Amino acid sequence: MSSPPSPSPTRWFKALRRPRVEDVCVKTGVSVCSEVLRRARAAFSAGRTAQDTFRMAQLEALVRMLMDHECDFVDALGRDVHKPRFETVMSELLVVKNEALHAISNLKKWMEPQRIERDWSTALDECVVVNEPLGLVLIIGNWTSPLQLCLVPLVGAIAAGNCAIISPSETCTHTAELLHRLIPAYLDNECFHSVIAAAHEITEKVDLKFDHVFFFGDKEDGIKVAQAAARTLARVTLVLRVKNPCYVDSQCDINTTARRITWARFHNAGQSAVAPDYILCHAEAKENLLQALRCSLQQFYGTDPRESRSYGRIVNEENFSKAKEQLWRSGKVIIGGQVNEMERYIAPTVLTDVMESDPIMQQDTIGPILPILTVQDADEAVAFINSREKPLCVYAYSSNNKVISKIMNETSSGSFCSNDSVLQSVMVGLPFGGVGASGMGSYHGRYSFDAFSHKKSCLLRSTQIECMTVLRYPPYEDRNLSLVSLASFLNLKSQGWCTIL
Amino acid sequence: MSREQKAVERARKAFFTGRSKSLEYRITQLKNLQRFMQERQKEIAEALKKDLKRSEFGTSLYETLGVESEINLALKKLKEWAAPRPVNKSIMTISDQVYIQPEPLGVVLVIGAWNYPWAVTVGPLVGAIAAGNAAVIKPSEVSSHTSKVMEEFLPLYLDKELYPVVTGGVKETQELLKQRFDHIFYTGNGMVGKIIMEAAAKHLTPTTLELGGKSPCYIDKNCDLTIACRRIAWGKYSNCGQTCIAPDYILCDPSMQDRVIEEIKKNIKEFYTENPLKCPDYGRIINQRHFKRLMSLMEGSSIAVSGEHNEAECYIAPTVLRDVKPDAKVMQEEIFGPLLPIVTVNSVDEAIKFINQREKPLALYIFSSDKKLIDRMIAETSSGGVMANDCLMHFSVSSLPFGGVGDSGMGRYHGQHGFDNLSHMRGVLLKQLKMEAVNKMRYPPHTADKLGWARFFMVRHVDFGSLGRMAMLALLVVFAAVIIQRYFTD
Secondary structure, eight states: OOOOOOOOHHHHHOOOOOHOHHSOOOOOOOHHHHHHHHHHHHHHEEETTTTTHHHHHHHHHHHHHHHTTTHHHHHHHHHHHHOHHHHHHIIIHHHHHHHHHHHHHHHHHHSSSSEEEGGGGGGEEEEEEEEEEEEEEEEEEOOTTTTTHHHHHHHHHHHOOOOEEEEOEEEEEEEEHHHHHHHHSOOOOTTTEEEOOOOGGGHHHHHOOHHHHHHHHHHHHHHHHHHHHTTTTTTEEEEEOOOOOOEEESSSSSSHHHHHHHHHHHGGGGGGGOOOEEEEEEGGGHHHHHHHHHHHHHHHHHHHHGOOTTTOOOOHHHHHHOOOOHHHHEEEEEOOEETTTTTEEOOOOEESSSTTTTHHHSOOOSSEEEEEESSSSSHHHHHHHHOOOOSEEEEEEEOOHHHHHHHHHHHHEEEEEEESOSSSOOTTTSSOOOOOOGOOOSSSSHHHHHHHHEEEEEEEEEOOOHHGGGGHHHHOOTOOOOEEEEHHHHHSSSBTTTOOO | OOOHHHHHHHHHHHTTTTGGGHHHHHHHHHHHHHHHHHTHHHHHHHHHHHHHOOHHHHHHIIIIHHHHHHHHHHHHHHHHOOOOOOOOOOOTTTTTTEEEEEEOOSEEEEEOOOSSSSIIIIIHHHHHHTTTTTTEEEEOOSSSHHHHHHHHHHHHHHHHHOOOOOOOOOOHHHHHHOOOSSSEEESOHHHHHHHHHHHHHHTTTTTTEEEEOEEEEOOOOSSHHHHHHHHHHHHHGGGGGGOOSSOEEEEEEEHHHHHHHHHHHHHHHHHHSOGGGOOOOOOOSSSSHHHHHHHTTTSEEEEOOOOOEEETTTEEOOOEEEEEOTGGGGGOOOOSEEEEEEEOOSSHHHHHHHHTTTTOOOOEHHHHHSSSHHHHHHOOOOOOEEEESSSSSSGGGGGGBOOGGGEEOOOBSHHHHHHHTTEEEEEEEOOOOHHHHHHHGGSSSSSSHHHHHHHHHOOOOOOOOOHHHHHHHHHHHHHHHHHHHOOOOO
């Protein structure tokens, strides 16, 4: 379990300057994508993915791929975002592995047709719900968690018996290239493909007609994907970035709170879609929180985070410039604020005196910048949260359960976590997804399987008991309408009104 | 501000007051809806008679019984459906609360259809109310009398602001679609379905689309043909074939065709007399446009039974077409009328291939006494739902989710599925600010040892009984103590 020595920051910087994916491999254009789609559809129609043995073998191969190439993934993510080995293993590889193992051990159960409880109105029938694969799934990953966001949905798609095309984000060039190289080496070459798409080509790919499209990204692109999917009646799961609020109450263990927030906000150099994006801090707790944040940052990354092996870098020049702008044009820097252009380094930064109109509050958070806004109480926090779009996550830190309940019950979000952050987004047992502007549909564990399945209702009757069905046939006029009253009465007692039918 | 915009804004304001969140309020509204269905039977039946020439018995059978059943079920089960749903925990969350909380979405738009206006407009409304939403109800203008009844009487029973009825045609619907909703529930055809989904996408509004398609009906050699044909005739010609899950066309062996035609002819006579034009139980085509469409579909195919029609009355007799070719006009679109084509296939393999070459339908019907054959067809084809040895009835079982797949739609409803479909299932994790020692392994500075412990703790969740939970908790405390002692003596 010993890790190879991490290079010094200077060598990391040189690694970050390595060639982009255009030089490493050819991006997959729309015409190549059509060809790949055709092959995947043919493989699906041939019934290749139908058997549980096939699906399990693919999932096992995926686990092997992660284990065999752990060092390669660590290396690739290190080059892309200076991601420490610990974070790559914990938040990327282990999360996917967990999902795959969970799917493998539950697959038979999930695939079982669900027998519907019969009551006396359906006693003579067989009612089952059969889980059917949809067909062909398109998975569009995101640079914030390039492995997790491609491979966790892929686990669900495979388990549900679909063929899939994954599109890793080209922003993390080395990770994309590695996935592009490894997928054909481990997974069935006809059923599963990797294409590397430029952001502007994504809707053209969606237009090629898939049965389900999984997209993780920002709201504007999400709308384009949804509109393209509408043109072909493709189902969608959209997980979209909308700023996640985090309320910090006056009654809480401020040191633990600060530590958990620091971990969530600044891992991966703040490049996360599920971390708290801004703090709504109770006025009485603000000074203590700032102090505690300083302490935690010192504990985690030392005096100069630029020298820490545990601290990342911004993924590319474009994001670095945007993040720098946000930092300089929003509020006041109270902690951090240092940048280094050559390394695309931004220090863990906390802002105060932030206005809602500042860039940091209006744009997606793409770096390690944590704005703190002051509120007088939980009511004000709730009003603020509700004045904005429904976020992916709402967080609340308090030792008072009434406050937690209030924040939870009076707001809406994809998910909710109290007294911690991020964890609810990687749990295999909880559905994770957005609502309203933060998306639609959910995934993880069983919910991934369900998202990529069609639940087909089957009502199987015999032709034996025809006398029972006679009452529904015309002519009606001379039928005693009291039979209708009988039906209504029986209605109340059963789950289906086909009692006498 | 347009009338539609006003209605939506009022509904949203009413939703934000929070009154639809309380279970008591939802139950009151559902009970009021129940009273409406019971007290206004006469008005409902009269309107349906004018719109679709539906008989009174037909109204109960096909519309109001179903909706009443849905309301009853919702009243009985609402508390259970709306309660937090616990999930399995892992070692890391053993001392936390982890569950899924169903929440209302907000303002739902229900766009109804004209063929079973109560079932497909008020049916989804039951789910919307049960889930705690506000709902804007847009009945189909084609069933204009029913639409008027909804507009006039629903506000007398339901909360006027939370559940407004907005009537109108294409223009009004387009105006509604410009507004922002939290879910749109549409029943109708695929072309309009795509337009609605695209309009919804602008606001990132999820949609449930109950669309149509050509629902195939396979008749195996091995089945009681008399009963099969009776059930098919009933399923096909009820409501004059204007049912989204009507058996659209028959697939059978050539040797069976004549007998199938005979049996269906016999049943038509039994149900609708020698002259269905005069029979009070036989409906009409909804309007001239659809009448003309159906007449043109018959072109190029041989008529085996009837084919009689009367343009002034929008009447087409129950008709069977024989030896229909796959490329015939009648096989190119959903029929939605009383024309029943028979396409002959030589084997079940050919039937499966035929079905799979076409878009996924809303329903598949299989008539056979061979269970293996039924299982095979279920496994080797895809459709919204499957019904063996009968027609239409799977719509009526509330515990079965009803909906389409592929071109036949997305999303589902009936019973709890209606509730879940119009709720947001929010993942909730409630932790305490304690046991921080366990968390320390995830904090920087990262070390190989910490990674080792992290790998250990991030196992898959296991199903624990309460005793198992206690044992695991004890184990966790021991581990935490070991970690603190070994690594973190401050």
